[in-house]
Amino acid sequence: MNTNLKISNVTKIYPGCVANDNVSLEFNSGKIYALLGENGAGKSTLVKILSGVIIPDEGKIYLNENNLKLNSPLDAKKNDIGMVFQHFNLFETLSVFENLIIDSDEKREGLREKIDTIMKKYNFSIDLDIPVLNLSAGQKQKVEIIRSLIRNPKVLIMDEPTSVLTEQETSELFLSLKQFSEEGILIIYITHKLKEVMQLCDEVAVMRRGKLVSVSEIKNENIESLANKMVGQNLKTIKKTKEKTSSEQLIKITNLNFISDDPFETNLSDINFSVNRGECLGIAGISGNGQSELFQVLSGEIISDKNSIEFNKNYIGDLNPQERREYLMAFSPEDRLEQAAIPQMAIFENVALNNFKSSNFFNNGLINESKIKEHSKKIISDFNVNTDNIDLKSQFLSGGNLQKLIIGRELITSPDLLICFNPTWGLDVGAINYIHETLIKINEQNKSIILISTDTDELLKLSDKISVIHKGKLSKIMNAEEVTSEKLGILMGGGN
Amino acid sequence: MIKIVKRDQPSRAIFFLTPVLAIFLTLVAGGLIFYILGFKPFEALKFFFIVPIADKYGFSELLLKATPLCLIAIGLSFCFKSNNWNIGAEGQLTFGAIVSGGVALLFYEQEGFYILPIVILAGAIGGMLYASIPAILKTYFNTNEILVSLMLVYVSKLILDYLVVGPWSNPEGFNFPETRQFSDSAKLPLLFEGLRIHAGIFLALAAVVISWFVFYKTYLGFQMKVSGFSLKTAKYAGYKGKKMIILVFLISGACAGLAGVGEITGPIGQLHREISPDYGFTAIIVAFLGRLHPVGIIFASLVVAITYLGAETAQIFMQIPKYTGQVFQGMILFFLLASDYLLFFKFKFIGSKK
Numbered sequence: 001m002n003t004n005l006k007i008s009n010v011t012k013i014y015p016g017c018v019a020n021d022n023v024s025l026e027f028n029s030g031k032i033y034a035l036l037g038e039n040g041a042g043k044s045t046l047v048k049i050l051s052g053v054i055i056p057d058e059g060k061i062y063l064n065e066n067n068l069k070l071n072s073p074l075d076a077k078k079n080d081i082g083m084v085f086q087h088f089n090l091f092e093t094l095s096v097f098e099n100l101i102i103d104s105d106e107k108r109e110g111l112r113e114k115i116d117t118i119m120k121k122y123n124f125s126i127d128l129d130i131p132v133l134n135l136s137a138g139q140k141q142k143v144e145i146i147r148s149l150i151r152n153p154k155v156l157i158m159d160e161p162t163s164v165l166t167e168q169e170t171s172e173l174f175l176s177l178k179q180f181s182e183e184g185i186l187i188i189y190i191t192h193k194l195k196e197v198m199q200l201c202d203e204v205a206v207m208r209r210g211k212l213v214s215v216s217e218i219k220n221e222n223i224e225s226l227a228n229k230m231v232g233q234n235l236k237t238i239k240k241t242k243e244k245t246s247s248e249q250l251i252k253i254t255n256l257n258f259i260s261d262d263p264f265e266t267n268l269s270d271i272n273f274s275v276n277r278g279e280c281l282g283i284a285g286i287s288g289n290g291q292s293e294l295f296q297v298l299s300g301e302i303i304s305d306k307n308s309i310e311f312n313k314n315y316i317g318d319l320n321p322q323e324r325r326e327y328l329m330a331f332s333p334e335d336r337l338e339q340a341a342i343p344q345m346a347i348f349e350n351v352a353l354n355n356f357k358s359s360n361f362f363n364n365g366l367i368n369e370s371k372i373k374e375h376s377k378k379i380i381s382d383f384n385v386n387t388d389n390i391d392l393k394s395q396f397l398s399g400g401n402l403q404k405l406i407i408g409r410e411l412i413t414s415p416d417l418l419i420c421f422n423p424t425w426g427l428d429v430g431a432i433n434y435i436h437e438t439l440i441k442i443n444e445q446n447k448s449i450i451l452i453s454t455d456t457d458e459l460l461k462l463s464d465k466i467s468v469i470h471k472g473k474l475s476k477i478m479n480a481e482e483v484t485s486e487k488l489g490i491l492m493g494g495g496n
Numbered sequence: 497m498i499k500i501v502k503r504d505q506p507s508r509a510i511f512f513l514t515p516v517l518a519i520f521l522t523l524v525a526g527g528l529i530f531y532i533l534g535f536k537p538f539e540a541l542k543f544f545f546i547v548p549i550a551d552k553y554g555f556s557e558l559l560l561k562a563t564p565l566c567l568i569a570i571g572l573s574f575c576f577k578s579n580n581w582n583i584g585a586e587g588q589l590t591f592g593a594i595v596s597g598g599v600a601l602l603f604y605e606q607e608g609f610y611i612l613p614i615v616i617l618a619g620a621i622g623g624m625l626y627a628s629i630p631a632i633l634k635t636y637f638n639t640n641e642i643l644v645s646l647m648l649v650y651v652s653k654l655i656l657d658y659l660v661v662g663p664w665s666n667p668e669g670f671n672f673p674e675t676r677q678f679s680d681s682a683k684l685p686l687l688f689e690g691l692r693i694h695a696g697i698f699l700a701l702a703a704v705v706i707s708w709f710v711f712y713k714t715y716l717g718f719q720m721k722v723s724g725f726s727l728k729t730a731k732y733a734g735y736k737g738k739k740m741i742i743l744v745f746l747i748s749g750a751c752a753g754l755a756g757v758g759e760i761t762g763p764i765g766q767l768h769r770e771i772s773p774d775y776g777f778t779a780i781i782v783a784f785l786g787r788l789h790p791v792g793i794i795f796a797s798l799v800v801a802i803t804y805l806g807a808e809t810a811q812i813f814m815q816i817p818k819y820t821g822q823v824f825q826g827m828i829l830f831f832l833l834a835s836d837y838l839l840f841f842k843f844k845f846i847g848s849k850k
Contacts, residue, residue: 301731322734331732339728345721352718353733362715 003029003064003154003186005050010059012045019045020056021210029154029186032177034197034218036230037207038428043190046207047159050188051083052076063154077103082148086160088140092133096143099132104150111150118149122176137286138169145176155186162196163454166286167489174200192230194223208232231429246277250448251417256308256317258297258472266290266472268297273467273477275417278446280439282463282480284488287454290472292334295421295452299331300324312416325356330410332420336399340406343395347387347405348376350394354409375412383408384434400431407438418442421452436462456485470494499844510838515785515792518832519799525827535814543813544806544824554805556691560762561804564589564755564772566797567700568779570707571751573788574744577711578720579727582745584630584645585752586776588623590652592753593760594659595622597767600682600760601664601675611681616699616757623753624746626652631745635738641745649776660767674768684761696758703751708790720744752776773804774822781829800825 005027012020019042027033037043048054050061052070061068063079070076076083090099097112104111115128124142132140141161148156158177162170177200181187189201197204198218206213206229213229251274258268268290275281285291296302298309300321309317311327321331333339341350352361352372361372376390383404387397394402403423410418423439424432439449439462452469453459459466466483468475468491475491490496526544527537548554568585575582596619603611630644659665660673669676684694711717723730723740730737759771782800786792807821 299732300734320734320736321732325734333732335728338726339732342722342725342729344725349718353722353729355715355733362718365715366713367715367718 003184004062005155005186005188006062007046007050008060008062010046010049010056010061012049012054012056018210020049020059023059023207023210023212025205025212025215027155027186027188029184030181031202032181032187032189032200034201034204035188035190035207036192036194036197036204036226038192038230040209040428041207041230042210043207044159045210047083047157047188047190050076050081050155050157052081077151080151080154082151082153082156084141084144084148084156084158084161086163088144090132090140090143093131095129095131096126096135097128099143100128100147100150103147106150114150115146118146122149122179124176136169137164137288138166138172141165141169141173153185155188156180157188157190159190160192161189162191162193164286164288166493167486168493170196194226194230197226198223206230227429246446248277249274250277250279250312251275251450252310253298254308254310256297256304258293258302258304260293266293268293268472271297271474273474275448275450275465277416277448278443279464280443280449280451280462281477282459282466283450283452283469283474284456284459284466284492285452285454285469286492289469289492291421291452291454291469293472294469295331295333295419298419298450299329299333322355325354325413325415328413328416330354330413330415330418332403332406332410332418332423334421334425336402336406337395341394341402344393346391347380347385347394347397348373348390350405351376351379351390351409354413356413359413379405379408379412382412383438398431400427400434403427403431403435407435411438411442414445415447417448417450419450419452422454423451424453424455424458432458456488459488460485468492500841501844503840503842507839507842511787512792514835514838515787515796515832517835517838518785518828521831521835522824522827525831526824529823533816535816540810540814540816543810544820545802547813548805548809549802553691556688556693557805558798558801559693559697561801562797563697563700564758564775565779565782565800566793567696567703567755567758568752568776569782569786569793569797570700570703570790571748572779572783573707573786573790573793574710574720574747576724576783577788578723578740578744580631580634580741580744581642582627582630582645582748583642583780584627584647584649584776585748585779586772586774587645587649587652588626588749588752589756589759589772589776590649590656591626591756592619592621592623592749593756593767593771594652594656595619595625596753596757597675597678597760598659598664600678601767603679603682604676605679607679607681609681611679612684612761615678615682615761616754619753619757620750621753623749623751623756625749627745627749627752628742631742635741656767656771657769660769664767666766675766678761678765682761683765684758686763692763694758694762696754696762699754699758703754704790704794711790716743752779755779778825781825781832785828785832800828803828 007023007025010020010023023046035043045054049056052073052075055071061070068079100115101108101111119126126139126142161173165173177187191197201218203215203217204221204226205215206226208230253271253273256268256271260267266289297304300319303320304317306315306318311329314327316324316327337343355361359375361368373390380387380390385401385404385408397405424435442449451459451462460480463480465477466480467477468488470492523541527541530540531537549558568589572582572585596615599618600615626648629648630641633639633644634641660675664675666674666676684696686694719735719740722733723735723737727737755775760767778800782793782796786796803821803824807818810816810820811818
């Protein structure tokens with residue numbers, strides 16, 4: 001049976017932002033649709049409306065000509081709309097089967113049979129009786145997919161499903177999605193990754209700033225045309241000009257180990273690497289493989305053995321972040337709102353978080369506000385932060401501006417080494433470009449970077465050398481020219 | 497139609513208005529309770545809130561009760577601002593009183609200007625020692641400070657009980673559970689003839705000024721602010737988290753200990769079983785009602801102090817149990833938490849204009 005899903009004039013307004021502005025779209029089964037847009041373009045809002053999480057201010061949704069009233073996720077399920085979110089909604093300590101039975105109306109035995117049939121049909125192999133925390137990200141996603149399939153959905157919505165997957169897992173997922181589509185399930189695939197759209201989808205709808213910009217068939221598009229539609233301008237491409245880097249070693253990590261007493265953290269074992277001046281070392285990996293722990297060990301949030309970190313001929317393994325800053329290191333953590341900055345505090349107060357000795361931000365234990373403010377104004381103008389009010393609470397800065405402020409705050413001391421963790425995560429293309437340019441500039445000034453990132457394209461663009469972290473272990477360090485994204489994918493998944 | 501809309505940003509005006517609203521709602525609900533109990537609401541509220549402070553004596557009593565509340569709440573605000581949940585100020589008060597009382601007893605029947613400062617200092621140190629227990633357990637053994645500090649309250653009360661009944665009890669006291677009277681040099685001077693208000697109020701005012709200065713003008717205050725918002729950020733900025741946790745507990749313990757000194761070296765002048773009508777717990781309400789702001793805490797301590805006095809007046813004149821005071825304290829906190837909703841949401845009236 002043919003499934004037809006129609007979104008008609010949907011509008012959703014949040015304070016200060018129109019998330020969906022009069023969006024109308026039509027989908028038919030047998031095809032895979034891409035919903036493409038940058039972060040904040042409104043695709044997530046639209047998807048949440050389809051799955052009943054958000055109720056639109058205006059507009060209607062029709063499934064096979066029936067007007068749907070989606071007031072809760074349960075309504076969406078009842079109307080055969082399945083949804084797999086970007087972040088898994090699974091109980092880590094329960095078994096796979098327990099997770100599946102929670103929101104199912106079926107009896108235990110019947111359900112188990114049904115799951116077995118589904119797994120056989122689509123060639124999934126998951127042990128139903130082990131706790132979810134023992135599964136890989138790809139397997140967890142399959143559990144979520146099975147959960148949707150149990151209800152025989154007419155529509156299956158996938159929200160940025162590949163952000164936690166390896167290259168191999170991604171291609172497995174694509175195979176399954178194509179199989180679902182052939183069986184008549186309408187697939188809507190939300191992403192901002194253009195390559196995936198080209199690989200997988202038949203039609204693409206592009207959103208920008210809450211508006212639907214275009215709907216077209218994939219065969220009439222290419223990556224550049226889609227990128228320009230998505231961003232709304234012609235992008236210049238940044239390229240790192242390869243220069244000979246110096247051979248003077250700046251930082252050397254020897255036999256560094258970290259054993260956490262938190263079961264949800266990753267242990268680091270036997271980390272060894274070094275970075276020369278003017279060099280960018282990229283560390284790739286799927287999130288949750290020890291990146292956060294590695295960052296904390298390097299920044300001094302986690303203190304390690306004194307001799308394990310040698311920086312500029314000093315042993316600094318036992319110093320805290322503030323003390324390491326005095327040796328001209330700088331840090332940009334992954335979490336902008338929870339760690340790198342405090343949203344409830346003013347911009348200038350956030351600047352004072354990087355309190356190095358010569359800054360004189362605090363004299364004899366007293367706050368030197370005029371000094372901090374003077375410094376903040378400099379950062380704002382030097383790093384193009386789009387505001388002139390340093391008393392503004394930093395929560396009112398966009399992600400891109402906040403990240404510029406953070407990078408600016410860290411770079412104002414002209415450090416020898418910047419360690420950054422997913423510096424462009426969740427930013428729009430303009431801001432990403434700016435951050436990338438800044439990072440390249442640092443290298444050109446013979447300063448070094450350690451770039452921990454889950455974005456392979458970013459790593460390939462910026463790094464001179466690349467290593468992959470998997471389950472707390474680093475792979476051998478490779479020259480960036482010899483590396484391809486496929487090779488990284490294999491290493492990220494734990495292969496050789 | 498009324499619609500509830502999320503605010504873009506917590507309103508600063510509302511931030512200071514909600515405590516006022518909470519007090520108003522408490523009065524309304526209190527009146528209702530009195531009405532249900534068969535009293536005339538306005539008359540009962542008058543007995544509760546106006547009569548007790550209508551004369552000079554009443555006003556002195558108000559300040560007397562507000563002093564320990566203010567002092568403890570100031571100390572607690574250091575802890576609460578940096579996300580350390582010290583619930584055991586009552587215990588720190590008791591232990592501070594024990595130590596300073598012990599020192600005061602050492603100077604039994606001695607006179608000298610140096611005695612009072614030593615007694616006061618001993619109280620502060622006692623409170624600090626007692627507060628350091630949950631602080632050290634939290635920082636080095638990952639215990640929960642809420643539980644530890646709360647349990648230690650009961651320990652301190654039992655220690656006090658033991659001392660006043662046993663080794664420290666007055667030899668000429670006919671076995672009453674109390675110590676000897678302290679010498680005059682070990683007592684805080686009374687400010688006015690015939691009134692009970694004593695010099696302890698200056699300790700509270702000094703604490704207010706100092707805490708304002710520390711919070712808003714020093715690096716230490718800045719670090720506490722940052723840690724209060726996000727411990728991860730504090731760690732990233734390189735602040736010495738453990739030291740700071742211990743420090744705020746010590747400050748808080750010292751303030752509670754000083755409040756204990758005020759209770760025993762003020763009008764009473766001896767250690768006995770019940771030195772505090774739960775000032776240490778009530779001060780938690782005061783701290784939040786005052787929005788953890790030094791000036792706010794002054795006002796909050798006065799408001800909450802009235803509930804103590806009102807409960808006594810109401811017991812005398814209306815034969816209502818004095819525990820009604822605690823009901824009022826509970827209601828204030830309840831309504832305060834409830835009206836905090838308005839910080840983040842506002843009511844929008846739709847349809848009135850056409």
